Structure formats: structure tokens, C-alpha cells
Amino acid sequence: MIYLDYASTTPIRKEVRETYQMLLENYYGNSDSLHDVGRATAKLMEQSRAAIAQLFHVQKDEILFTSCASESNNYAMKGFAWKNAHRGKHIISTCVEHSSIHNALEQLKETFGFEVTYLPVYADGTIHLEDLKKALRKDTILVSMMLVNNETGAINPIKECAAYVHAYSRAVFHMDGVQGLGKIPISLHDVDMATFSAHKIYGLKGSAILYKKRNIELLPLLSGGQQEQGLRAGTSNAPTNIVFAKTLRLALEEQEKAYQYVQELNIYLRREIENMEDMIINSPADASCFILNFSDLKIGSEVMLNALNAKGFCVSAQSTCSSKSKAISHVLLAMGLGEVRATHAIRVSLSHMTTKDEVEKFIKALKEIHHDYRTK
Ligand SMILES: Cc1ncc(COP(=O)(O)O)c(C=O)c1O
Helix, strand or coil: CEECECCCCCCCCHHHHHHHHHHHHHCCCCCCCCCHHHHHHHHHHHHHHHHHHHHHCCCHHHEEEECCHHHHHHHHHHHHHHHHHHHCCEEEEECCCCHHHHHHHHHHHHHHCCEEEEECCCCCCCCCHHHHHHHCCCCEEEEEEECECCCCCCECCHHHHHHHHHHHCCCEEEEECCCCCCCCCCCHHHCCEEEEEHHHCCCCCCCEEEEECCCCCCCCCECCCCCHHHCECCCCCHHHHHHHHHHHHHHHHHHHHHHHHHHHHHHHHHHHHHCCCCEEECCCCCCCCCEEEEEECCCCHHHHHHHHHHCCEECECCCHHHCCCCCCCHHHHHCCCHHHHHHCEEEEECCCCCCHHHHHHHHHHHHHHHHHHHCC
């Protein structure tokens, strides 16, 4: 199979796998135990936390280990909202967020009486600062926005939005940085909280972090022991947390080279698809080059996905977390691209591991499917 679904998840990097294997064998101690085996595990886990903090230029106690970005997002939404409800019950987000933000906010709204304003996006897939300015209120306690959209690659103006929120309100700014990490430069100094996942950067599944500035208080979503500053009870998944630092370091070290390389592939793929009859690109021109979303106006997403799969290609139609629902892409609809494009969308996501030959084969397969379908 030719894998072109790296925004969904990535294979584990060899160095990460080997380190993880070593950690599983040697660092099995409970990091809260007071004996030497436990202490050795705790020491490595705290070293990993410190290394992650250093890579992000933040403080060690601002990094929390979680099990996935969905969990980090739930902490940032519900953990924050519940702890800070006395300051106000209004939250701002966007209409194109990942389900782990959207559904957490819907729960806060439906069950806990919070008010949520979802900012619109435009044809370029991004939110506009003017809308945020209008939405911000005295009782707004939280603004959450994704850096890179997982379906189209559209990049939001995080720096400007966060700066405005900080200048004109007391609200806290959270960024879902999952699809940006290891791909484009990220500054955590602009934001108050941020979410990242290891399995999108050639690391382990079940491994993520929540960055949270020191002064920000969250309500624990898991009650019990003292782990992760008492916010997330349960014996720490130490080997997984330890190897996150290496995963991140390797991803950041290769980021620039990977970007240059993938950008070339993206330009080539985009041009080829643009030149095909009945094909239309949905990703904005300045989107992250790691994601290219397009629609074949004659072939629906499911038919195309299955046809590509039969020819040996792995791609997605919309967010993988929504792939089993029949719902059409809420992201493309929000961009105003219409129902046909939203129901015919295909997301290709590229990597430094993708070869030009794989892209050429993909284009050939696309042309064959397109031709077969038209001559049926
Ligand atoms: C933007 C974004 N946020 C959050 C997530 C959830 O990540 P995880 O699988 O680690 O829960 C994803 C996964 O696709 C994503 O793309």
C-alpha cells in the first residue's frame, strides 16, 4: 500500500521505537514509588518533561503528559471552564475545530450552561480577526483555535488573535497545535495553553501533552492520585512520556528540511490535480503543504476512497475521527464550498517519507479512476 494519510497518523520512527523498547524493558517502575526502581523511572520522566519544555522554550512545570490530543483538548476546555466559571461563562472557538474541541464545548453548552460563539471561516479556510474582535465579551473566559486545520491545512492567524485577546480581555487563549507540530514554526509564548500529539510526529499513539502556563488553573478531570500536579490521576505511562522528548526533538530537528521537501511534492501534486478535468482543489493556496484537499466533482468521497484503496492508496475523506459518520465535511461547508465539494472531498496528507514516485503513482491512479468512472 502507498500511505498518503499522515495527518491521520504516522508510522513510528525507528529511533523512537528502539528507545521505547529499551524503556519498557528497563524502566517498568512506578514513577511514584519511593524505591530506586521507581525513582529511576521518575527521574527519566522528569528529564523528558524538562527536555520538552526546553524545546518549546517554556518552563518544565508547564508541560502536562496526557494520553492523546483529544484528552489535552478536553482538559483545556472542560478543565478550564469548570475551574473558571465564576469569572464568566462565555467561550469563543471556531466552526472548523476537531471534534475533541467541538464536542467538549457542546457538552459545556448543553449540560453546564456555558455560551459558545463559533467564529466563521472564509473561502481561505481561516478565521478573520474582525470576527474575533466582535465576539469577545466581558464574560469571555476562553478562546480556542486550531493552528492548522486537519482537513484542509488552512493556517489560522494565531499570533494576531492571541495578541488581541490578551490586549483587550482577561480571556485565556488555547491553541490546538496538533497538525502544526514538526511542520511549521510554533511559538508557545503567544498562547496560554496548547495541545500536541505524538502519533502525528512519528511517535507513539496514546501519547500527548498539554502546555499550560503556570498561572492557569484547571479542574482535574480524573480524581485520585497526585500525578501530573494532581490534575490527572493514575499511574504515569512513564516509558511513553519519556520517549515523547526524543520524538519531539527528532521532529523539530528535521522540520525545516521536511518542509522544503514536502512543499515541492505538494506543488507538483496540486498542479497535476488542477489540470485534471472536473477536479477542484479545496485547500487554500497558502495552506500547510502537508495537507492537500481536493474534490472530484463527478465522484463522491466514499466511492473515490474505496477505488483508491483498491488500487493500493491510503487517503482520507474528512477527519479520521469523523470517518465512520456519514456526515459531510463541516469544514468545507463552513468555507462556503458547497455540498458537492463537501461530499466529494479527498484529503491527501504528505510526509518527508513520501517519494515522488508514490505521488506519480497516485496521480496515475486518480486519472485511471476518473477515466473509468466517466466511461462507465
Ligand atoms: C487538529 C487535531 N486536534 C486533535 C486531534 C486528536 O488527536 P488524538 O488522536 O491524539 O486524540 C487531531 C487528530 O486527528 C487533530 O487533527
